[in-house]
Amino acid sequence: MEHQPLEGDILDPEQVQRASKALKGALLINFFMFLVMVGAAFFAHSSALLVDSVDNLGDAFTYALSLYAVKRGPLFKARVALLKGLLILVAAVTVSMQLIVKVMNPQVPIFQIMGIFSLLGLLGNSLTVFLLWRHRHGDINMRSVWECSRNDVLANISVFVAAGGVWLTRASWPDLVVALGLIVVLLHSALKVIVSALREIKRIKG
Numbered sequence: 001m002e003h004q005p006l007e008g009d010i011l012d013p014e015q016v017q018r019a020s021k022a023l024k025g026a027l028l029i030n031f032f033m034f035l036v037m038v039g040a041a042f043f044a045h046s047s048a049l050l051v052d053s054v055d056n057l058g059d060a061f062t063y064a065l066s067l068y069a070v071k072r073g074p075l076f077k078a079r080v081a082l083l084k085g086l087l088i089l090v091a092a093v094t095v096s097m098q099l100i101v102k103v104m105n106p107q108v109p110i111f112q113i114m115g116i117f118s119l120l121g122l123l124g125n126s127l128t129v130f131l132l133w134r135h136r137h138g139d140i141n142m143r144s145v146w147e148c149s150r151n152d153v154l155a156n157i158s159v160f161v162a163a164g165g166v167w168l169t170r171a172s173w174p175d176l177v178v179a180l181g182l183i184v185v186l187l188h189s190a191l192k193v194i195v196s197a198l199r200e201i202k203r204i205k206g
Helices: 013-044 047-069 074-104 111-135 140-169 173-205
Strands: none
Touching (some): 013 047, 013 140, 047 111, 047 140, 047 173, 111 140, 140 173
């Protein structure tokens, strides 16, 4: 459903409290998941798992920024959303460079670790989605958060599929293909958040 810009941009105290609690929980979950999964990604030599872990770190920054912005005015929130979109873009470009290196020097990932940690990530991100579900049609700040969280579940499932592909083929290409797909999703998400934020800034400024 299309969000109407003039609705839900100013949160009442109760909404602010609920949004803040949800964001704090999401921040802790994603930062913990990054610490766990980035180590697993390097140990397993998995590009897909690394993209997923970097996405968790980007989300942790996103939730921190959103938590800071939740009590602020619409213009500030729109500018923070723009910054979040740019952070997602930087993350996508960073992991793209790592993927190029992997393509030039392919190494078969350890599919068992990929599978186990993708499911662990799915559990953590499903909890994040549960915490943020009621805020998915909120202001620009919370909508941009929801955009990140929804993509994470898809990323975890994709990494699990990649692990299955590596197991079946005993090759690195399923991992690389899924990593490329996740980068495309990150780029699309970044552009969507950036465009939405710029449109909101323009509307507020008149």
